Structures are given as C-alpha cells and as structure tokens.
Amino acid sequence: MTAAGRGLGLGDPERENAVLLGIIEATASGPGVEPLAAAVARMITEATATDVCFVHVLDDTDTALTLAGATPPFDARVGTVHLPLGHGVSGWVAAHRTPAVITDDKTSDPRYLPIPELRGQDYTSMVSVPMLSEPYGLAGVLNVHTVDRREFGDRDVRLLLAIGRLLAAALHQARMHRRLRAREQAHERFAEQTVAAQETERRRLARDIHDGISQRLVTLSFHLDAAGTLLGHGDTGGARTELACAAGLVGTTLDEARAAIGALRPPVLDDLGLAGALAALAREVPELDVRLDLDERRLPDHVEVALYRIAQEALQNVQKHAGAHRVVVRLADDDGGVRLDITDDGGGFATHGGPPGGYGMASMRERAELIGGTLRVRARPGSGTTVVVTAPGDTEPIDEESARNTRLSD
Structure with missing residues (x-):
C-alpha cells in the first residue's frame, strides 16, 4: 500500500x-x-x-x-x-x-x-x-x-x-x-599554475635572450669593431657595409626585445588603456565583425591586465569554436565596479545546468576570481554565447606575490 x-x-x-x-x-x-x-x-x-x-x-x-x-x-x-x-x-x-x-x-x-x-x-x-x-x-x-x-x-x-x-x-x-x-581551490590551483608558468617563462626568456638578443649583440659588437678597424685603415666603403649590417641587427634585436616585453605585459595597455587595447584586439580578428561599446575610464593595472587577457581568450574561443560572424564587446561601469560582456552569434553550447569546462574557460574564471570578480557564461545551442565578467573597479590584488606572479604569467 x-x-x-x-x-x-x-x-x-x-x-x-x-x-x-x-x-x-x-x-x-x-x-x-x-x-x-x-x-x-x-x-x-x-x-x-x-x-x-x-x-x-x-x-x-x-x-x-x-x-x-x-x-x-x-x-x-x-x-x-x-x-x-x-x-x-x-x-x-x-x-x-x-x-x-x-x-x-x-x-x-x-x-x-x-x-x-x-x-x-x-x-x-x-x-x-x-x-x-x-x-x-x-x-x-x-x-x-x-x-x-x-x-x-x-x-x-x-x-x-x-x-x-x-x-x-x-x-x-x-x-x-x-x-x-x-574559490580557495581555484586560488590554490592558480598559485600552482602561476609558479609553474613563472618558471617556464623565465626559462623561455633566458633561452630567447641567450639564443637571440645576446647572440645578436655579440655579432653587433663584431660588426662595429670591424667598422672601426676598416675606418682606421681608410676603408670607408667596407666600414659602411659593416655599419649597415650593424644597423640591421639593431632593428632585429629591438623587435625581439619588444616581443619579450610584450609577453610579460601588453604594451598596448600602457599606451592606450584597456578600452584602446580591446579595440586593438578587435582589429586582430578581421574575419569577425566586432562591435565595440567601451567605457574609456582607466582601472588599476592588475584589473586591466586580467580583463584584457580574459577578452583575448574569449575572442580566441569564438574564432576557434563558435562559428560566429559577429561579436559585441562591451565594457561599462557596474555600480562602481566594471563589467565586461563578450557576446557572439555563434552556435552556442549546452551547459547542462553547470559551468562549462575546458582549460581556457577555467583560466578565465580564475583570472576573474583573482581580482575579486566573477565570470558567468550564458549559452544555449543555436543561440550564441555571452561571457560576463564583473569586478570591483578599485580592487587590490590578493597579495603582492600573487599580483607579481599574475603579471609574469601574462
């Protein structure tokens, strides 16, 4: 019964x-x-x-x-x-x-x-x-x-x-x-990842500097010494040739140095601010119709770096997976904080009532949490995807070491 x-x-x-x-x-x-x-x-x-x-x-x-x-x-x-x-x-x-x-x-x-x-x-x-x-x-x-x-x-x-x-x-x-x-587990994972990334980045930079910049500087010194010797013997034509080679090496070495600096912190953030940097990101994906609605105000450095990297990862995801034609990027004030929305018209996906996975999505979420913010993803099959990041506008890094590791891993 x-x-x-x-x-x-x-x-x-x-x-x-x-x-x-x-x-x-x-x-x-x-x-x-x-x-x-x-x-x-x-x-x-x-x-x-x-x-x-x-x-x-x-x-x-x-x-x-x-x-x-x-x-x-x-x-x-x-x-x-x-x-x-x-x-x-x-x-x-x-x-x-x-x-x-x-x-x-x-x-x-x-x-x-x-x-x-x-x-x-x-x-x-x-x-x-x-x-x-x-x-x-x-x-x-x-x-x-x-x-x-x-x-x-x-x-x-x-x-x-x-x-x-x-x-x-x-x-x-x-x-x-x-x-x-x-969040505690995410911070623990992020700390482990940033330490590993820091060591990997240091090894890569050391290798790049040794194999590239250092070697070119050594070669540059040889060309300059040769030019000086030729001038001492009155061979101005040979000296000009050596100096031309030296000038070319200077340009190549400067390009490599700029690339190394850019891997640590995007110079575009210092030059243009977050809004300008996001606009520059949009120009890097000409195959997408990227519409921008950007608040021009400046934010703390670590917040701008985190939001820039999240936007960069989100746009890469759209390029690789969404099958989208149009993306709307909005950066706006959010009750004294900041809100970043990235919406595409692609195929979307099923969340099955839970947050989507994948290393890229986890990395974006951890970056948001590290600046005291949140990341949410709204998606449905056939209806596109929206990534929403909210963060306090005046937040401080979790601690000095975390902030330094974040800049290095960027």
Missing part, C-alpha cells in the same frame, strides 16, 4: 512540529548540499505520508535547477537531472516563486514536462513549492508526489512552504560554503 493509502498525511500538528524540528536539526548538521537534501527528502515523505520527494536546487548559474536530493529509488539520479528555469512544473514554480498543486491528470497541465528519469507518469498528485528565504531569495524547489489521488489543501502548501524556508536558508549557506571552498 502506498503512503497516501495508509490514511496519514499533513494537518497533524504533532507531525508538523516533528518534521519542522527534524529539518532544523538536519540543517545544523553540516554544510553539504546533497546530504542535507537527501535527509530532508526522507523526513518529508515520512511525515507527510507522500510517496516520493525531490529537492531541486538552483545551480551556480542561477538559470537551472539540479536534483540535489531524492527518496529511493531516485536518489541514484541526484546530480544528473537538470531543468532550466521556466521548464516543467518545477521550472515554472522557480521562475514564478509560486506553489503549484496538481491533483490528477498531469498531462493536461501546460506546465507539465515529462522527465523520464523521475517517472512522473507513475504518480497522480503532486505539490511543488519554491524554497525561498530572506534576504537570499530562491534556493530551489521542493516537490512531493503520491501514487494515489490526493487533495492537497492550503495547510499542506503552507507547511511545505515553511519547510522550504528552513531548507532555503541552509542551502544558501551550503552554497556559499561551496563557492568559498571552490
């Missing part, structure tokens, strides 16, 4: 108090999202006499829900079910911040979207409520289902909303804890 068929249900004050107390205790047990969601799902089904419970949590992109907790047998699906906001009953509840009750005949409800992994056709009645808390806002959606037809009343919805509020606050704390831990 199903839970609903046993005659138990919401509306019993003792059961309501018990489940609320249990959830409060569960929220105090630790910061893990999945263990908390799983524990709450079990408590809700036991206390409300429903058959299954799903806890869908808003992901870090704020654009989709991810199944974070469920009662068996659906606990095996945790982390694999993603639902964009606005899609399905749960997506509708999340988008509208409003409960939804379906007593029967789900398929006739325009909000209903079958999710094969969750076997919605096996359940007749359901309640879906947003998990909301102040001041954090939406944390996700809480769903309960019954096999047998069941009339869920206002008191049932109010209790689930109260459970949702308790759970929302804990989920937001868990989310913040996860983000902080992820």
Whole structure:
C-alpha cells in the first residue's frame, strides 16, 4: 500500500512540529548540499505520508535547477537531472516563486514536462513549492508526489512552504560554503599554475635572450669593431657595409626585445588603456565583425591586465569554436565596479545546468576570481554565447606575490 493509502498525511500538528524540528536539526548538521537534501527528502515523505520527494536546487548559474536530493529509488539520479528555469512544473514554480498543486491528470497541465528519469507518469498528485528565504531569495524547489489521488489543501502548501524556508536558508549557506571552498581551490590551483608558468617563462626568456638578443649583440659588437678597424685603415666603403649590417641587427634585436616585453605585459595597455587595447584586439580578428561599446575610464593595472587577457581568450574561443560572424564587446561601469560582456552569434553550447569546462574557460574564471570578480557564461545551442565578467573597479590584488606572479604569467 502506498503512503497516501495508509490514511496519514499533513494537518497533524504533532507531525508538523516533528518534521519542522527534524529539518532544523538536519540543517545544523553540516554544510553539504546533497546530504542535507537527501535527509530532508526522507523526513518529508515520512511525515507527510507522500510517496516520493525531490529537492531541486538552483545551480551556480542561477538559470537551472539540479536534483540535489531524492527518496529511493531516485536518489541514484541526484546530480544528473537538470531543468532550466521556466521548464516543467518545477521550472515554472522557480521562475514564478509560486506553489503549484496538481491533483490528477498531469498531462493536461501546460506546465507539465515529462522527465523520464523521475517517472512522473507513475504518480497522480503532486505539490511543488519554491524554497525561498530572506534576504537570499530562491534556493530551489521542493516537490512531493503520491501514487494515489490526493487533495492537497492550503495547510499542506503552507507547511511545505515553511519547510522550504528552513531548507532555503541552509542551502544558501551550503552554497556559499561551496563557492568559498571552490574559490580557495581555484586560488590554490592558480598559485600552482602561476609558479609553474613563472618558471617556464623565465626559462623561455633566458633561452630567447641567450639564443637571440645576446647572440645578436655579440655579432653587433663584431660588426662595429670591424667598422672601426676598416675606418682606421681608410676603408670607408667596407666600414659602411659593416655599419649597415650593424644597423640591421639593431632593428632585429629591438623587435625581439619588444616581443619579450610584450609577453610579460601588453604594451598596448600602457599606451592606450584597456578600452584602446580591446579595440586593438578587435582589429586582430578581421574575419569577425566586432562591435565595440567601451567605457574609456582607466582601472588599476592588475584589473586591466586580467580583463584584457580574459577578452583575448574569449575572442580566441569564438574564432576557434563558435562559428560566429559577429561579436559585441562591451565594457561599462557596474555600480562602481566594471563589467565586461563578450557576446557572439555563434552556435552556442549546452551547459547542462553547470559551468562549462575546458582549460581556457577555467583560466578565465580564475583570472576573474583573482581580482575579486566573477565570470558567468550564458549559452544555449543555436543561440550564441555571452561571457560576463564583473569586478570591483578599485580592487587590490590578493597579495603582492600573487599580483607579481599574475603579471609574469601574462
């Protein structure tokens, strides 16, 4: 017999108090999202006499829900079910911040979207409520289902909303804890990468200087010595030939020196500022129609370097992968900070409710975090991609060593 068929249900004050107390205790047990969601799902089904419970949590992109907790047998699906906001009953509840009750005949409800992994056709009645808390806002959606037809009343919805509020606050704390831990790990990885990059760059520069600039300077000194000797013997023609060779070597050596300096810090930033440097980047991709909307104000050096490198990586990604024709680059004030948007009209890609991967994307995200900012990617198949970077305009580097390593790795 199903839970609903046993005659138990919401509306019993003792059961309501018990489940609320249990959830409060569960929220105090630790910061893990999945263990908390799983524990709450079990408590809700036991206390409300429903058959299954799903806890869908808003992901870090704020654009989709991810199944974070469920009662068996659906606990095996945790982390694999993603639902964009606005899609399905749960997506509708999340988008509208409003409960939804379906007593029967789900398929006739325009909000209903079958999710094969969750076997919605096996359940007749359901309640879906947003998990909301102040001041954090939406944390996700809480769903309960019954096999047998069941009339869920206002008191049932109010209790689930109260459970949702308790759970929302804990989920937001868990989310913040996860983000902080992820940022710490990103900084640790970035520190390791910058140290390795610093040593690699030092070896490369030493090799380039030895094999290129140093050798050319030695050869230059030979030509100058030869020119002096020839002049001493009155051979002005030979001296002019040696001096011409020396002048050519000077030009080549200067070009190599400029290239070495440019690898450390783009001179265009010093000459033109970030807006001018971004405009110069746009001219380097003539195969793309790059539209610019750039705020001309100057920013701290380390912020300009980070944003320039992020834009450089993003444009390279568009060239290599997007199949785009047009790109819009915007640099604007953002409540005293700065915001960089790079939008293309290419093929886009599916994020599956999570952040896209790839070394280039990870590098951009770590650069943004190192200046105290964030990087978000909005993409859908066939609808292009937007990279959004926001950062404080007056931020300082995390520390002097990190800032120095960032400049060297650039």
